[in-house]
Amino acid sequence: CPYPPSLLHIEELCDSIVRSHRDTSQFRLEELQALRWKLFSREEIHDYQSKSVDEMWQHCAMRLTEAVQYVVEFAKRIPGFRGLGQNDQITLLKTGSMEVVLVRMSRCFNTENSTVFFDGKFASTELFKSLGCGDLMVAVFDFAHSMCALRLTEQQMALFSSLVLINTDRPCLEDRGRVHRMRRNLEVCLSHMLRRDNQESLQHKLYQKVSVLQSLCSLHVEKLHWFSQRYPLTVNSVFPPLYKELFT
Numbered sequence: 001c002p003y004p005p006s007l008l009h010i011e012e013l014c015d016s017i018v019r020s021h022r023d024t025s026q027f028r029l030e031e032l033q034a035l036r037w038k039l040f041s042r043e044e045i046h047d048y049q050s051k052s053v054d055e056m057w058q059h060c061a062m063r064l065t066e067a068v069q070y071v072v073e074f075a076k077r078i079p080g081f082r083g084l085g086q087n088d089q090i091t092l093l094k095t096g097s098m099e100v101v102l103v104r105m106s107r108c109f110n111t112e113n114s115t116v117f118f119d120g121k122f123a124s125t126e127l128f129k130s131l132g133c134g135d136l137m138v139a140v141f142d143f144a145h146s147m148c149a150l151r152l153t154e155q156q157m158a159l160f161s162s163l164v165l166i167n168t169d170r171p172c173l174e175d176r177g178r179v180h181r182m183r184r185n186l187e188v189c190l191s192h193m194l195r196r197d198n199q200e201s202l203q204h205k206l207y208q209k210v211s212v213l214q215s216l217c218s219l220h221v222e223k224l225h226w227f228s229q230r231y232p233l234t235v236n237s238v239f240p241p242l243y244k245e246l247f248t
């Protein structure tokens with residue numbers, strides 16, 4: 001074949017990850033674009049702000065759990081992921097899925113009015129006031145803003161998302177070597193694609209984003225712990241089981 005097998009393999013790996021991202025991205029860019037200026041009315045915002053803390057948390061936890069399920073589907077389609085042991089798959093998802101949800105959130109963010117797609121319309125941070133975690137919302141919105149500034153293509157977002165998930169440094173991985181070999185192929189894919197896009201400068205910016213993501217998600221676990229202390233019944237009874245399995 002004209003290419004050395006490794007390059008052909010890398011191109012195929014890139015294509016399969018981009019396809020998986022597209023097939024599991026929950027919201028298509030075109031639909032988000034069409035809804036871009038559909039904002040909540042003052043009354044609707046007031047209704048959300050009048051919800052109790054645990055009601056709003058339940059509502060968001062359901063949304064986040066839906067999003068996590070799409071990310072699980074994306075992970076399962078990353079070549080090699082299903083070849084990992086069950087425990088390592090859960091370990092990578094337990095820590096990486098909310099990070100990918102956050103990366104994907106930037107696709108649904110409108111930087112012109114700092115609103116994000118939520119419940120079918122675009123909402124600003126004020127709508128989430130009753131959650132009682134303004135600092136987390138500000139951090140989530142700021143991160144979405146900073147991701148938008150990188151103006152990633154869907155292909156770059158797909159590969160970045162796979163690298164966020166296939167992270168060799170996750171604690172208590174059983175077969176770290178296998179995860180490392182998967183990760184190395186994905187790193188070659190990303191740098192191959194950035195070279196092709198003539199955007200090598202993006203590489204280090206993306207790796208810097210990984211540490212921001214990890215601090216944001218440790219804030220996630222902290223907030224979730226804060227919430228479950230105050231509303232134990234809600235977390236134990238209502239939170240979708242997947243959310244509990246992954247985040248408590």
Ligand SMILES: CNC(=O)[C@@H]1CCCN1C(=O)c1ccc(Cl)c(COc2cccc3c(C(F)(F)F)cc(C)nc23)c1Cl
Binds near residue numbers: 108136221
């Ligand atoms: C485009 N929309 C989306 O991307 C998200 C995921 C898919 C559905 N969805 C939303 O509806 C959504 C969009 C924006 C925001 Cl700000 C929210 C509310 O987000 C959260 C409320 C409570 C806790 C959140 C926590 C924590 F860690 F604290 F659990 C962590 C994250 C990250 N988001 C939280 C949500 Cl739930």
